[in-house]
Amino acid sequence: MHNLGHTTSSNKRDHLLLSPDSFIRTPLPGLTGGMAIVHVAPQAGAAFTQMTVELEAKGTLQEGPTQRLIYVLEGSLSLQEPSSKKLHRLTPGSYAYLPPEHPHTLTARTRARVAVIDKPFVPLEGVESPEILVGHEQELKATPLNGDPDLQVRALLPDSPRFDFACNTMTYKPGAALSQVEIHYMEHGLLMLEGGGIYRLGDSWYPTQAGDFIWMAPYCPQWFGAIGKKPAKYLIYKDFNRHTLLA
Ligand code: UGY
Ligand code: MN
Numbered sequence: 001m002h003n004l005g006h007t008t009s010s011n012k013r014d015h016l017l018l019s020p021d022s023f024i025r026t027p028l029p030g031l032t033g034g035m036a037i038v039h040v041a042p043q044a045g046a047a048f049t050q051m052t053v054e055l056e057a058k059g060t061l062q063e064g065p066t067q068r069l070i071y072v073l074e075g076s077l078s079l080q081e082p083s084s085k086k087l088h089r090l091t092p093g094s095y096a097y098l099p100p101e102h103p104h105t106l107t108a109r110t111r112a113r114v115a116v117i118d119k120p121f122v123p124l125e126g127v128e129s130p131e132i133l134v135g136h137e138q139e140l141k142a143t144p145l146n147g148d149p150d151l152q153v154r155a156l157l158p159d160s161p162r163f164d165f166a167c168n169t170m171t172y173k174p175g176a177a178l179s180q181v182e183i184h185y186m187e188h189g190l191l192m193l194e195g196g197g198i199y200r201l202g203d204s205w206y207p208t209q210a211g212d213f214i215w216m217a218p219y220c221p222q223w224f225g226a227i228g229k230k231p232a233k234y235l236i237y238k239d240f241n242r243h244t245l246l247a
Pocket of ligand 1: 170178182188222223224236238
């Protein structure tokens, strides 16, 4: 539906807001039986790529050109990789960190949707590179952000300088909000998973709901307040643990 050219999506110098009505699906090398929605990429000014990969049953996704984090949004999948003889079974909330040059095959057992984050790895002298990690969000301890019990953060990756990025889920009770307008050197890729609210990005305030994607460039002023009767939850990426001159 053309909707007379209207969309809530927006492309500004320091942020992108992409709502599902403007998503474009494309093939991707290493992807069979599915399509990729590339939400953000270096072409837009980001130093990473974030996509949602949609797979039919039996569709597969193989490794990309660099390290990767996957987070299952929908469906049931299996992950096969050389360091383990067993198949990892993945369900919604499952995630996996896959180091660079770590061949793997993700196979959909049912129709599935997976958030995929690819980032060129920045090694740190004297620090071992990270290894494969597979987990489920339910197993993670939640930490209140700045002591606010109504805003809970779950870190998918361990707090370790081995990793050059962080990826968290943030869950806001209705009415909860970030306690400050953040402005920082790290960029963000954000996928709204549940509920909604108002996102301030730069000098604009946007209604935001489950399904939306946001990219925040370094130093993009940002603030979120959850609105509605159920919690708002998002998956958020940021570059982390490296000197800015190394990135
Ligand atoms: O980790 C963060 O910087 C996070 N608090 N930012 C955000 O939610 N926009
Ligand atoms: Mn932030």
